[in-house]
Amino acid sequence: MHHPSRPRMRRGRAVLAVTTAGMLLALSGCAGAGELASGGDTLRVLMVNNPQMAELRKLTAEHFTAKTGIKVDFTVLPENDVRDKISQDFANQAGQYDVATLSNYETPVYAKNEWLRSLDPYIKKDKRFDQKDILPPVRESLSGEDGQVYAEPFYGESSFLMYRKDVFAEEGLKMPAHPTWQQVAELAAKADGSRKGMKGICLRGLPGWGELIAPLTSMVNTFGGTWFDKDWKARLQDPEFVKATKFYVKLVREHGQAGAAQSGYAECLNNMTQGKSAMWYDATAGAGSLEAAKSPVRGKIGYVPAPVERTKQSGWLYTWAWGIQKASPNPDKAWKFISWASGKEYERLVGREFGWANVPAGKRASTYELPEYKKQAGDFGEVTKQAIAGAKPRDPGVQERPAIGIQFVGIPEFADLGTKVSQEISAAIAGRQSVDSALRKSQKLASEISEDYEGRDRQ
Secondary structure: OOOOOOOOOOOOOOOOOOOOHHHHHHHOOOOOHHHHOOOOOEEEEEEEOOHHHHHHHHHHHHHHHHHHOOEEEEEEEOHHHHHHHHHHHHHHOOOOOOEEEEEOOHHHHHHHOOOEOOOHHHHHHOOOOOHHHEOHHHHHHOEOOOOOEOOEEEEEEOEEEEEEHHHHHHHOOOOOOOOEHHHHHHHHHHHOOOOOOOEOOEOOOOOOOOOOHHHHHHHHHHHOOOOEOOOOOEOOOOHHHHHHHHHHHHHHHHHOOOOHHHOOHHHHHHHHHOOOEOEEEEEOOHHHHHOOOOOOOOOOEEEEEOOEOOOOOOOOOEEEEEEEEOOOOOHHHHHHHHHHHOOHHHHHHHHHHHOHHHOOOOOEHHHHHOHHHHHHHHHHHHHHHHHHHHOOOOOOOOOOOOOOOOOOOOOOOHHHHHHHHHHHHHHHHOOOOOHHHHHHHHHHHHHHHHHHHOOOOOO
């Protein structure tokens, strides 16, 4: 992901801070809300182009519009583009889009900036929606500082360790039920080269706050480190942060995939599917692809919780969710759409129409009780549920945090900071600089944000 350089903001006035290039464009002016506002029976939805969203689009006319009379006009864009467009429209409150896909990174920020409508009044009235069924960490991650809900999840994910059961059996290796990172490193060394062209592990090395930084930060947390302490002091050169980063870089350099500095989620998924990696630590969402009907490794993968060192769990938390723009002229219709798209009945519809492995899971406890889903999700379903249920977005490490977030820091500036830091660490993975050098530069970048936030109330 590419993010612009962060504009310098003095303390006390960063509430309307920018997360992407889109917001910079937004703040330079845009068409007025009146010309763009959609009215009548058409709802305008802006969403990311992920496979589950494509299925939603196919099902909408027959299963939502036919029953409610509400037409839905979808705009579907790749992730970086959709973030830019959402931030433009929502920052200006232009009202061009009623509903947009937001992650748990943007939602609290947008809520604080008063760009989103609280969903609490709708939740109270809509008895069929069953808000209590939403897994608590997901629910919490989509709430504002005021405790109100500002988005509803479409699907959720955490992270876990995936490994080749057959390779481990052949090599006489045993995966612990709850591995530590030290154990994982030892297993990676032993599994490395166990088959022709197979490396011990795959870990992301591709720059991006949503790429390399996600698994690295979850490792930093469990090693005892943090990006910022409770008083907003940058801590990237603390011994724990340094130890975790050196461990990550050493592991991927010694026993990781070829071209690690350019490998992200997609590349590691491909390596695991093609039999080039014995282990992979990444998003729980990867399991659906590994267990797909045509996957060459289907049925050969084992799943265990994210490795730990000093914490009981270290899985991250991510969700794509639906938020209503505050300026939307159609909030009641928007809620009807969200209630349908995030509802229990929708999951069953996807199961019947596209197969149970395709259900947008990771958000509702009831999903994991469905016999059809349990049968299809096999080994990974329960481990995924436990990973999400055990995630602690407000308390992911060993010390107090100033902002919500496990694999990110929930402030607008993190998109840019995380990406810049990831470039330094990716360069260390590539062997172009030392980890100490990478973290020295990274600490300096993070300290600029410390100056803006020190002395403020906690987020």
